[in-house]
Amino acid sequence: MSTLQRLTARLSEILDQDSVITDPVRLRTYDCDGLTYHRATPGVVVLAESAEQIAAVVRLCDEYGVPFVARGSGTGLSGGALPRTDGVLIVTSRMRRILEIDIPNRRAVVEPGVTNLAITEAVRDQGHYYAPDPSSQQICSIGGNVAENSGGAHCLKYGFTVNHVVGVELVTPQGEIVELSDRDPGYDLLGAFIGSEGTLGIATKITVRLSRTPEAVTTVLAAFTGIEGGGRAVSAIIGAGIVPAAIEMMDALAIEAAEAAVHCGYPEGAGAVLVVELDGPHAEVDHQFAAVERICRETGAFEIRVAASAEERAAIWKGRKSAFAAVGRISPAYIVQDGVVPRTALPEVLAGIDRLQEEFGIRVANVFHAGDGNLHPLVLFDDAVPGQGERAETVSGRILDLCIEHGGSITGEHGVGVDKSRYMPRMFSEEDLDTMQLVRCAFDPKGLSNPGKVFPTPRLCGEVPGVRRGVHPLVESGAAEQF
Amino acid sequence: MDPELIKDCVHCGFCLPTCPTYVLWGEEMDSPRGRIQLMDQHVHGTPVTDEMAGHLDACLGCMACVTACPSGVRYDRLIEQTRAVVEEEHTRTPEERAVRAMVFALFPYRRRLRAMRLPMALSKRLQPLLERANPTLGAMAELAPPAARPVRLPPVVRARRRRRATVGLLTGCVQGEFFPQVNAATARVLALEGCDVVIPPRQGCCGALSLHSGREAEAKRFAMRTIATFERAGVDTVVVNAAGCGSSMKDYAEVLKDEPGWSGRADALAVRDLAEFLVELGPVAERHPLPVSVAYHDACHLAHAQGVRSQPRELLGGIPGLDLREIAESAICCGSAGTYNLFQPVAARELGDRKAERVLATGADLLVSANPGCTMQIAAATRRAGKGEIRVAHTAEVLDAALRGLSPQTLGWVTEDAG
Numbered sequence: 001m002s003t004l005q006r007l008t009a010r011l012s013e014i015l016d017q018d019s020v021i022t023d024p025v026r027l028r029t030y031d032c033d034g035l036t037y038h039r040a041t042p043g044v045v046v047l048a049e050s051a052e053q054i055a056a057v058v059r060l061c062d063e064y065g066v067p068f069v070a071r072g073s074g075t076g077l078s079g080g081a082l083p084r085t086d087g088v089l090i091v092t093s094r095m096r097r098i099l100e101i102d103i104p105n106r107r108a109v110v111e112p113g114v115t116n117l118a119i120t121e122a123v124r125d126q127g128h129y130y131a132p133d134p135s136s137q138q139i140c141s142i143g144g145n146v147a148e149n150s151g152g153a154h155c156l157k158y159g160f161t162v163n164h165v166v167g168v169e170l171v172t173p174q175g176e177i178v179e180l181s182d183r184d185p186g187y188d189l190l191g192a193f194i195g196s197e198g199t200l201g202i203a204t205k206i207t208v209r210l211s212r213t214p215e216a217v218t219t220v221l222a223a224f225t226g227i228e229g230g231g232r233a234v235s236a237i238i239g240a241g242i243v244p245a246a247i248e249m250m251d252a253l254a255i256e257a258a259e260a261a262v263h264c265g266y267p268e269g270a271g272a273v274l275v276v277e278l279d280g281p282h283a284e285v286d287h288q289f290a291a292v293e294r295i296c297r298e299t300g301a302f303e304i305r306v307a308a309s310a311e312e313r314a315a316i317w318k319g320r321k322s323a324f325a326a327v328g329r330i331s332p333a334y335i336v337q338d339g340v341v342p343r344t345a346l347p348e349v350l351a352g353i354d355r356l357q358e359e360f361g362i363r364v365a366n367v368f369h370a371g372d373g374n375l376h377p378l379v380l381f382d383d384a385v386p387g388q389g390e391r392a393e394t395v396s397g398r399i400l401d402l403c404i405e406h407g408g409s410i411t412g413e414h415g416v417g418v419d420k421s422r423y424m425p426r427m428f429s430e431e432d433l434d435t436m437q438l439v440r441c442a443f444d445p446k447g448l449s450n451p452g453k454v455f456p457t458p459r460l461c462g463e464v465p466g467v468r469r470g471v472h473p474l475v476e477s478g479a480a481e482q483f
Numbered sequence: 484m485d486p487e488l489i490k491d492c493v494h495c496g497f498c499l500p501t502c503p504t505y506v507l508w509g510e511e512m513d514s515p516r517g518r519i520q521l522m523d524q525h526v527h528g529t530p531v532t533d534e535m536a537g538h539l540d541a542c543l544g545c546m547a548c549v550t551a552c553p554s555g556v557r558y559d560r561l562i563e564q565t566r567a568v569v570e571e572e573h574t575r576t577p578e579e580r581a582v583r584a585m586v587f588a589l590f591p592y593r594r595r596l597r598a599m600r601l602p603m604a605l606s607k608r609l610q611p612l613l614e615r616a617n618p619t620l621g622a623m624a625e626l627a628p629p630a631a632r633p634v635r636l637p638p639v640v641r642a643r644r645r646r647r648a649t650v651g652l653l654t655g656c657v658q659g660e661f662f663p664q665v666n667a668a669t670a671r672v673l674a675l676e677g678c679d680v681v682i683p684p685r686q687g688c689c690g691a692l693s694l695h696s697g698r699e700a701e702a703k704r705f706a707m708r709t710i711a712t713f714e715r716a717g718v719d720t721v722v723v724n725a726a727g728c729g730s731s732m733k734d735y736a737e738v739l740k741d742e743p744g745w746s747g748r749a750d751a752l753a754v755r756d757l758a759e760f761l762v763e764l765g766p767v768a769e770r771h772p773l774p775v776s777v778a779y780h781d782a783c784h785l786a787h788a789q790g791v792r793s794q795p796r797e798l799l800g801g802i803p804g805l806d807l808r809e810i811a812e813s814a815i816c817c818g819s820a821g822t823y824n825l826f827q828p829v830a831a832r833e834l835g836d837r838k839a840e841r842v843l844a845t846g847a848d849l850l851v852s853a854n855p856g857c858t859m860q861i862a863a864a865t866r867r868a869g870k871g872e873i874r875v876a877h878t879a880e881v882l883d884a885a886l887r888g889l890s891p892q893t894l895g896w897v898t899e900d901a902g
Contacts, residue, residue: 328554
């Protein structure tokens with residue numbers, strides 16, 4: 001009997017029979033998240049319903065030295081929830097209760113499986129919302145948002161998940177239930193936990209900050225003949241000291257896909273569209289709108305539309321928010337890339353992507369959070385054509401090189417996961433990575449919590465690949481101390 | 484199962500929040516994305532295991548995922564193909580087989596349904612006993628509406644005022660037997676709006692139940708017969724007032740694509756849902772005030788399968804004095820789903836309870852839906868909830884009352900009385 005089988009046999013002490021999945025056909029349905037390029041059938045799946053259950057399962061993993069991976073809705077785009085064939089996949093999709101709504105203090109306490117949008121829906125009537133809005137907000141879970149420090153179109157003005165989560169209850173990799181709060185004195189452990197991609201533990205209860213629904217919202221759709229005009233408009237808007245709630249750009253190919261999927265009716269002949277959303281008090285929004293409209297005209301917009309109603313605003317956003325999945329309509333397969341560049345470098349990087357398209361004969365659709373320079377190139381390919389997948393992979397990697405060359409980053413909001421761990425050394429020195437590993441090992445000395453993600457090789461937390469047991473080498477040599 | 488259709492799924496998960504079984508159980512294999520993964524496993528050689536069949540059977544076929552999918556995955560086609568494969572390759576237990584045989588020998592046949600009406604009404608009292616014997620029998624007893632007075636429809640109802648169209652009316656099996664007053668109302672509304680309404684007396688089942696349950700050969704037989712019936716009737720358009728029937732009739736060309744000659748005949752048959760047709764035609768008859776509050780329920784086979792959402796709301800909203808209310812989570816199925824509440828009574832009941840709670844929360848006087856299955860399901864669920872009553876009616880009945888200047892009190896049957 002393998003270690004995993006022995007552990008599985010003991011899961012019945014903790015969970016109902018229908019909360020433990022061992023049937024191979026069922027297990028296969030959990031073999032990937034939103035990134036289908038990487039697949040691994042989990043050893044066993046656990047559908048947890050409480051923090052206590054998760055803690056008990058994790059304690060078993062700790063006891064047997066079996067790795068575990070947390071998964072929410074399985075919509076991540078970096079393979080952060082890619083299961084381990086030799087491990088336990090702990091799924092939080094049944095933990096979807098909103099436990100508390102405290103409008104006077106602008107707080108809500110939710111379980112990790114609650115979807116991002118469900119929070120907003122629960123408080124909308126009371127004039128509030130939850131600000132971070134990943135494009136998958138109707139399904140992505142708040143636990144996953146915490147793990148990935150998810151962003152979204154409106155993060156330009158309002159910040160990422162880390163700015164909107166004020167407390168987390170988590171199960172540590174040893175199976176202890178602990179609470180972290182932004183009010184804790186000392187090191188910002190909450191800050192370290194958010195965005196740790198499941199390597200420091202599993203969030204089981206999340207306290208989020210609620211925001212007041214803005215008094216006025218104006219959404220502008222500006223169409224340009226090409227991407228350059230849009231890029232100039234973005235720089236000019238930010239340069240004018242305006243911080244819109246969002247500035248999003250889509251190129252011709254992305255527009256084509258969105259039109260095919262949701263018939264968003266963007267202006268015909270547009271080589272690029274810019275979606276600019278302004279929110280705040282009426283006077284401020286009106287003033288900013290006049291400036292944005294002027295700037296768009298000056299930078300060459302040939303059509304400007306303003307959403308007059310919530311429905312019209314939703315129609316504009318629908319095209320943008322469905323863009324990733326919509327690309328499925330124009331290409332059999334694609335890679336969603338996520339990189340960041342300084343806004344000023346946008347034109348050069350886009351020109352570089354154009355050159356890559358020509359060099360490799362691979363199409364790239366561009367969708368981006370232009371305001372903060374967060375690119376989402378969608379690298380299109382046909383997996384039925386031999387070699388195209390590999391070429392697309394190469395293009396995708398080269399785009400990240402471009403981002404790094406221009407002083408940017410290999411991920412803006414999708415996380416490193418399994419997909420980008422190999423690019424980490426291009427951005428960080430060995431010392432940088434070792435230091436990060438120390439943080440990880442402080443939480444997870446045995447390296448059981450989502451191993452194989454974020455870091456290119458398990459360099460420190462086990463000098464050889466695999467699960468490390470025992471004292472960390474750096475600690476042993478006296479070079480570091482573990483708390 | 485067409486591998487090309489399977490490949491369209493990019494695993495984004497946008498379908499999950501709209502899937503009733505995912506909403507209930509929160510597990511991947513009971514979501515559209517997970518079921519497509521199961522289909523993929525089968526295409527790659529995994530046999531239909533009991534587990535696989537269980538998850539595929541648990542799909543309601545509500546098609547909410549088709550509406551939600553940004554990649555345009557044809558899950559409707561996929562699940563239909565898959566059901567046929569499951570029927571062929573999966574061996575059901577003797578009890579399951581017997582119950583299925585009974586349902587498919589009964590519901591598509593109006594005369595047999597008629598013979599069953601009295602026993603079914605009586606069976607209400609025996610419901611707990613039947614429930615213990617077999618959950619499907621228990622569900623049938625619980626769902627059966629009060630026996631309606633039979634309504635004999637003439638073969639042709641002439642247009643009042645100038646004739647604008649000649650239409651055929653599909654009377655449906657369950658609609659025709661349990662809700663004959665809906666067909667009568669439909670014919671009157673169409674006539675008042677200027678249509679000659681042809682009602683072929685010996686029309687059979689349209690094949691919806693068979694098609695949505697993977698009984699391909701039976702579905703084809705019913706489809707051909709229905710096409711031939713309405714061809715003989717010489718009508719411009721066939722108007723359907725039951726959402727499930729309308730959606731399967733709109734799929735005839737696909738169902739019969741391998742039958743020489745039939746695909747073209749299917750294409751030539753114009754099929755419209757009643758609400759869709761009336762909005763296209765435009766109103767001419769006067770609407771009298773109808774002071775009533777209405778919660779409108781989107782039948783999945785109308786909203787998701789046929790994309791008919793705005794038309795019924797437009798028709799109801801156009802009636803002076805009528806207060807139209809939205810039901811929260813309107814995109815989630817009520818659990819009726821054709822034969823689903825008979826074969827999967829536990830899940831169906833949970834979904835029904837969820838829907839009833841939201842329907843009652845609107846505080847409306849009347850629940851309006853355009854599918855007999857939904858009507859029976861939600862009525863049974865509100866009865867179980869025991870919190871206040873709500874009367875139920877079809878869109879056609881509400882329009883009929885407005886056109887004829889009837890009082891809202893004449894509308895609908897009260898769910899409390901049904902017991």
